[in-house]
Amino acid sequence: MASTITKDQVEGVVTDALVKFGTERELITPEVTFESLDIDSLDLFELGQIIEEEFSIELKGSDVKDIATVGDLVHVVAALA
């Protein structure tokens, strides 16, 4: 599965998760920061869980420590997958 994942697929999973957390879909762009979307650290933990389950990958702390925007996260996940 890992080799077939596209950035679009990752974007879709991340967007759906953020909407579930209460973010308005139209506010979610690659450039927007999680902080500006009021996504807190527990949301990010949960988002990591969802990504790990969806794409069968393991996100380490070092993978995500510099992530600020939605695009940053999509890039990191797509590179791992």
Place this chain on the structure above:
Amino acid sequence: MSKPDSACALVTGGSRGIGAAIAVGLAEDGWPVVVNYRSDGDAAARTVAAIEAKGGRAVAVAADVSDRVQAERLLDESVEAIGPVLCLVNNAGVRADNLAVSLSDDEWDAVLTTNLTGSFRLTRLALRTMIRARFGRVIGIASIVGPRANAGQANYAAAKAGLIGMSKTVAVEVASRGVTVNTVAPGFIETDMTRDVLERAASAVPARRAGRVEEVAACVRFLASDAAGYVTGTTVFVDGGLAA
């Protein structure tokens, strides 16, 4: 948010004493219950039978919660046997009493590892599911020892005070997700674990008697209920007024 139908309650050290009363009580409230035990499989089987006799659902799962691998397996087996653990009662505890000047490293470590570290590890694991479910109940069985002194129990007091402190902080971390984290602090309660000290201790209790395990279980049942959704980060003393 109400308790999801598929959820189960896990009671560590649920085979005897306070743990068994909690397991039976939660089952009466509709929770399918995992009765964890370390070594007394017969007692765990009796608790399961008592629950089933009242029409409840329960399974017994052996695990030493002081062991990280066994604790992880306990969570996995609970999910496989019944369903996601959305009520965790950290009740398993041991005593190794000695005056601090004579307390060995082994006695210190044994009590801290089971009573505090084991509770933390299970809480950490269970929270992952609870956060996603937007519902969870973590209830630690602390003690009046910790908030109050009791000579000969420096290790036990440290573990139980630590459990209260840990619970308060975790409660704040997950409160926005419908997960509550509380502790119940029993005073002198009639159990096998306390029989040796109970007679001389009860005279110091304002209520002039020892408590019953069902009286501790009653508080746990409330904290596990939908009605207690706004109660978090607190400690309920069940002590006949001893801590007042």
